[in-house]
Structures are given as C-alpha cells and as structure tokens.
Amino acid sequence: MTTATKQVLMERMEGLRQIPAIPAVLTPLLRYRQQPAEQLDAHKVTDLLAQDKALAAQCLQMANSPLFGRWRRVDSLRGAAVSLGFHHLSDIAMSCGVLNLLPGGTSELDPIVFWEHSLGCALVCRHFARKINFGDPSKAYLAGLLHDLGIIVNLWVLPKEFRGTYELARREGIPLHEAEQKSLGFTHCDSGQLLAEHWELSPELAEVVTHHHNPPGSLNHTGLVALVQLADLLCRMRGFNYGYIEERQVNLLEESGFAVLAQHCPSLREFDWARLTFEMDSYMDDVHSLVRAIYPS
Ligand SMILES: [Fe+2]
Ligand SMILES: [Fe+2]
Numbered sequence: 001m002t003t004a005t006k007q008v009l010m011e012r013m014e015g016l017r018q019i020p021a022i023p024a025v026l027t028p029l030l031r032y033r034q035q036p037a038e039q040l041d042a043h044k045v046t047d048l049l050a051q052d053k054a055l056a057a058q059c060l061q062m063a064n065s066p067l068f069g070r071w072r073r074v075d076s077l078r079g080a081a082v083s084l085g086f087h088h089l090s091d092i093a094m095s096c097g098v099l100n101l102l103p104g105g106t107s108e109l110d111p112i113v114f115w116e117h118s119l120g121c122a123l124v125c126r127h128f129a130r131k132i133n134f135g136d137p138s139k140a141y142l143a144g145l146l147h148d149l150g151i152i153v154n155l156w157v158l159p160k161e162f163r164g165t166y167e168l169a170r171r172e173g174i175p176l177h178e179a180e181q182k183s184l185g186f187t188h189c190d191s192g193q194l195l196a197e198h199w200e201l202s203p204e205l206a207e208v209v210t211h212h213h214n215p216p217g218s219l220n221h222t223g224l225v226a227l228v229q230l231a232d233l234l235c236r237m238r239g240f241n242y243g244y245i246e247e248r249q250v251n252l253l254e255e256s257g258f259a260v261l262a263q264h265c266p267s268l269r270e271f272d273w274a275r276l277t278f279e280m281d282s283y284m285d286d287v288h289s290l291v292r293a294i295y296p297s
Contacts, residue, residue, distance in 0.1 A: 005185065005186050005190060006190070006194075008185070008186070009186055009190060009191060009194060010194070022097075022199045023052070023055070023097045023100060023101070024051070024052070025048045025049060025051055025052050025055060025093065025097065026093070026094060026097040027199075028048060029045065029048055029090060029093060029094065029097075030094075030199075030201070030202070032044060033090060033138075033142075034202060040086040040087075040090075041086060042080075042081035042082070042084070042085055042086040042089050042090075043078070043081050044086075045077075045081065045086065045089045045090050045093055046077040046078055046080075046081050046089070048093070049077055049093055050077075054100075055093070055096055055097065055100065056077055058096040058099070058100075058294045059077060059080070059089075059092050059093055059096050060074070060075075060076070060077060060080065061290075061293060061294045062092045062095065062096060062290060062294060063077070063080040063084060063088075063089065063092055065286060065290045066283075066286050067123060067283060067286050067287065067290060068084060068088050068091075068092065069084075069088070077089075080092075087137075087138035088138075090138070091122070091126075091138055091141045091142065091145075094142055094145060094146075095118075095119055095122065095145055096294070098115070098118065098145060098146065098152075099115050099294070099295065101152055102114065102115065102152060102155065103155050103156055103159070107155050107159060107162060107163055107166065108163055108166045108167060108170075108243075109151070109155065109162075109166050109242060109243060110243055111295070112291055112292065112295050113241075113242060113243040114148070114151060114242065115291055115295065116240055116287055116288065116291050117148070117235055117236075117240045117241065117242060118144070118145050118146075118147075118148060119145065119287055119290075119291060120235045120240030120284070120287050121144040121145070121147060121148075121228070121231050121232050121235045121240065122141045122142070122144035122145035123141070123144070123283060123287065124144065124231040124234055124235055124240075124280055125140040125141055125143060125144030125227060125228060125231045126138070126140050126141040126144070127276070127279065127280070128140070128227060128230070128231055128234075128276065129227060131271070131276065132261075132265040132267055132268055132271065133265065133267065134223065134224075134227060134261075134264065134265055139204070139224070140224065140227060140228075142205065143204070143205060143208040143224055143227070143228050144228055144231055144232075146201070146205055146208070146209060147192075147208050147209060147212045147228050147232060148188060148192070148209075148212075148232075149188075149192040149195050149196065149209050150187070150188030150189055150190065150191040150192025150193070150195065150209065151176070151188045151192075152195070153188070153191040153192060153194065153195050154180070154184075154188055154191055157191070158184070161183070161184060162184075164183060165179050165180050165183045165184055166179070166242075168182065168183055169242075169244065170243075170244040172247075173244070173245060173246055173247030173248070174246065174247075174248075175213075175236075175246055176188070176242055177189065177213050187213070189209065189210050189211065189212065189213055189214075190210075192209040192210065193206065193209060193210040195209070196209045196210065203220065203221070204220070204221040204224055207219070207220065207221045207224070207225055208221070208224055208225050208228050211225045212225055212228045212229050212232060213229065214256065215229050215256050215257040215260045215261075216256050216260060222260050222264075223260065223261060223263075223264035223265075225257070225260075226256075226257035226258070226260035226261040226264075227257070227261055229255065229256070229257035230252055230255060230257050230258065230261065233250055233252060233255065234252070234276075234277065234280065237250055238277060238280060238281065238284075239281075239284055240284070240287070252273065
C-alpha cells in the first residue's frame with residue numbers, strides 16, 4: 001500500500017475510529033496462542049469464553065459440528081475442552097468471534113455467505129496444510145479464517161461504496177479485489193492491513209491479510225500467504241464464493257502462490273488436487289448447515 005493510499009484510507013476511516021474493535025475475549029486468546037504448543041491448555045479457552053455467554057453458546061454449537069471431528073455430543077465447554085483439545089476449541093472461539101463482527105443486512109454481500117467463505121477457507125487451509133505437511137494446521141486455519149478481514153472493514157466503513165463495488169464485481173464476474181481497485185482505488189488487502197495493525201495481529205497473520213492476493217509481495221511468511229491464496233481460490237471456484245460466480249478459468253498451478261508454496265513443500269508438485277476438491281465437497285454441506293444454525297438472527 002502506498003503512503004498516499006494509506007492516507008486516503010485513514011481519512012475515510014476517520015482515524016480508525018470506525019474500525020470494529022476486536023471482541024474482548026479474542027485479544028488474550030490471540031496472544032495466548034503464540035505460546036509454545038506444550039504450554040497451551042484448552043481450559044484457558046473455556047475460562048475466557050466464560051466471560052461471554054452468547055459467544056460461549058455459539059462455540060458449544062460449533063463444537064458439536066462434524067467439522068470439528070467430535071465423536072460424541074458435548075454438553076459443556078469443559079467437555080469440549082477435554083474432547084477437542086486446545087487447538088480445535090481455540091479455532092472455534094476465533095471463528096465465532098469473527099462471525100459476531102459482521103454488520104447485519106447492510107450490504108449486498110450477505111454476511112452468512114461471507115462467513116461461509118471465511119470458515120470454508122479456514123477448513124480448506126487446515127486440510128490442505130495437513131496434506132502437504134505444511135507445519136501447524138491450526139495456524140493455517142486461523143490464517144484462512146481471517147484472510148478477508150478487510151472486507152469486514154469495508155462493510156462497516158464504506159457500506160454505500162462497497163455496495164457499488166460488489167455490484168460491479170457481480171455484474172462483470174470479476175474478483176472482488178479487482179472491483180475494489182477499480183471503484184475504490186484500494187482493496188480489502190489495504191483496509192485489512194490497517195485493521196491487522198490496529199488489532200496488533202501477529203506478523204504472519206498480518207502478511208496473510210495484506211498479501212493473500214499477491215503472495216510474492218509478502219516478505220517473511222510467503223509459504224503461509226501462498227497456502228491461503230490457493231485455498232481462497234479453491235473456495236471461490238467451488239461454492240464457498242462471495243455469492244456470485246467469477247467468470248474466469250483458474251489454473252492453480254499457474255498462480256503465483258503455487259510456485260512459492262512448492263518451494264516450501266516439494267510434494268506439492270505431485271499433489272492430488274482432484275482428491276482435495278472431492279474431500280472439500282464432502283464438508284461443504286456441513287459448513288452451510290452450521291453457519292445457518294448459529295448465525296445470530
Ligand atoms: Fe481476499
Ligand atoms: Fe477470500
């Protein structure tokens with residue numbers, strides 16, 4: 001983002017005053033997640049969630065979804081902590097926290113569709129990361145979940161302009177970030193970068209938010225950024241889109257993120273994409289029903 005773009009953006013956002021505050025429970029959770037894995041305790045998540053009853057209720061519903069591999073019904077977050085462990089419970093808490101950030105009904109971009117995209121992308125990132133042995137799957141989940149934070153900023157701060165942008169993207173069947181660049185002069189990567197700074201997200205998450213449409217632009221976390229770029233594209237091409245069809249052929253092997261990620265994970269060159277998309281299709285229905293069940297009406 002150029003300094004001029006940033007200045008324009010900051011002015012429009014009135015010095016960040018309009019940017020949504022991170023839900024109180026999530027700030028300590030984001031910080032806690034950065035500790036070494038052996039020190040992470042799932043009960044810490046339940047203690048944090050105990051401060052927010054509505055969020056806790058949503059988390060419990062999500063904990064009982066097949067998407068989190070539960071093998072028997074859990075009736076309490078304590079039970080979820082025991083059966084799911086730290087990473088899954090923390091992923092659930094983050095997912096519900098983000099869900100509650102969306103403004104209701106002000107945009108053509110249905111908040112449910114947006115959340116399905118974010119949750120779908122998180123799950124695909126986690127799944128994909130496991131398949132190619134890309135480090136920490138929970139980190140990949142969080143990166144997928146938060147990658148489009150800038151869209152939340154745009155929905156809050158520029159609802160009218162964003163409505164026009166979304167209409168343009170849908171009419172022309174072009175990617176949302178291209179429509180934003182055309183009509184707003186910046187993209188959700190730029191506005192997301194501001195929110196990432198405002199929320200003091202970890203440097204790797206901030207790079208994902210800022211560069212997921214252009215992985216070579218990232219400096220230190222190119223592998224994770226590239227993984228999210230590919231997962232995001234897969235989602236947009238296969239039903240977890242933004243509520244419209246993009247009119248273009250995508251060849252993942254020609255995307256900039258593919259070459260970047262292949263440097264980190266050589267097995268990617270022989271990767272079975274058909275199998276991944278088949279497996280992805282199998283949990284799409286679960287995502288739809290989960291989101292519809294817990295979205296606050
Ligand atoms: Fe995006
Ligand atoms: Fe996306």
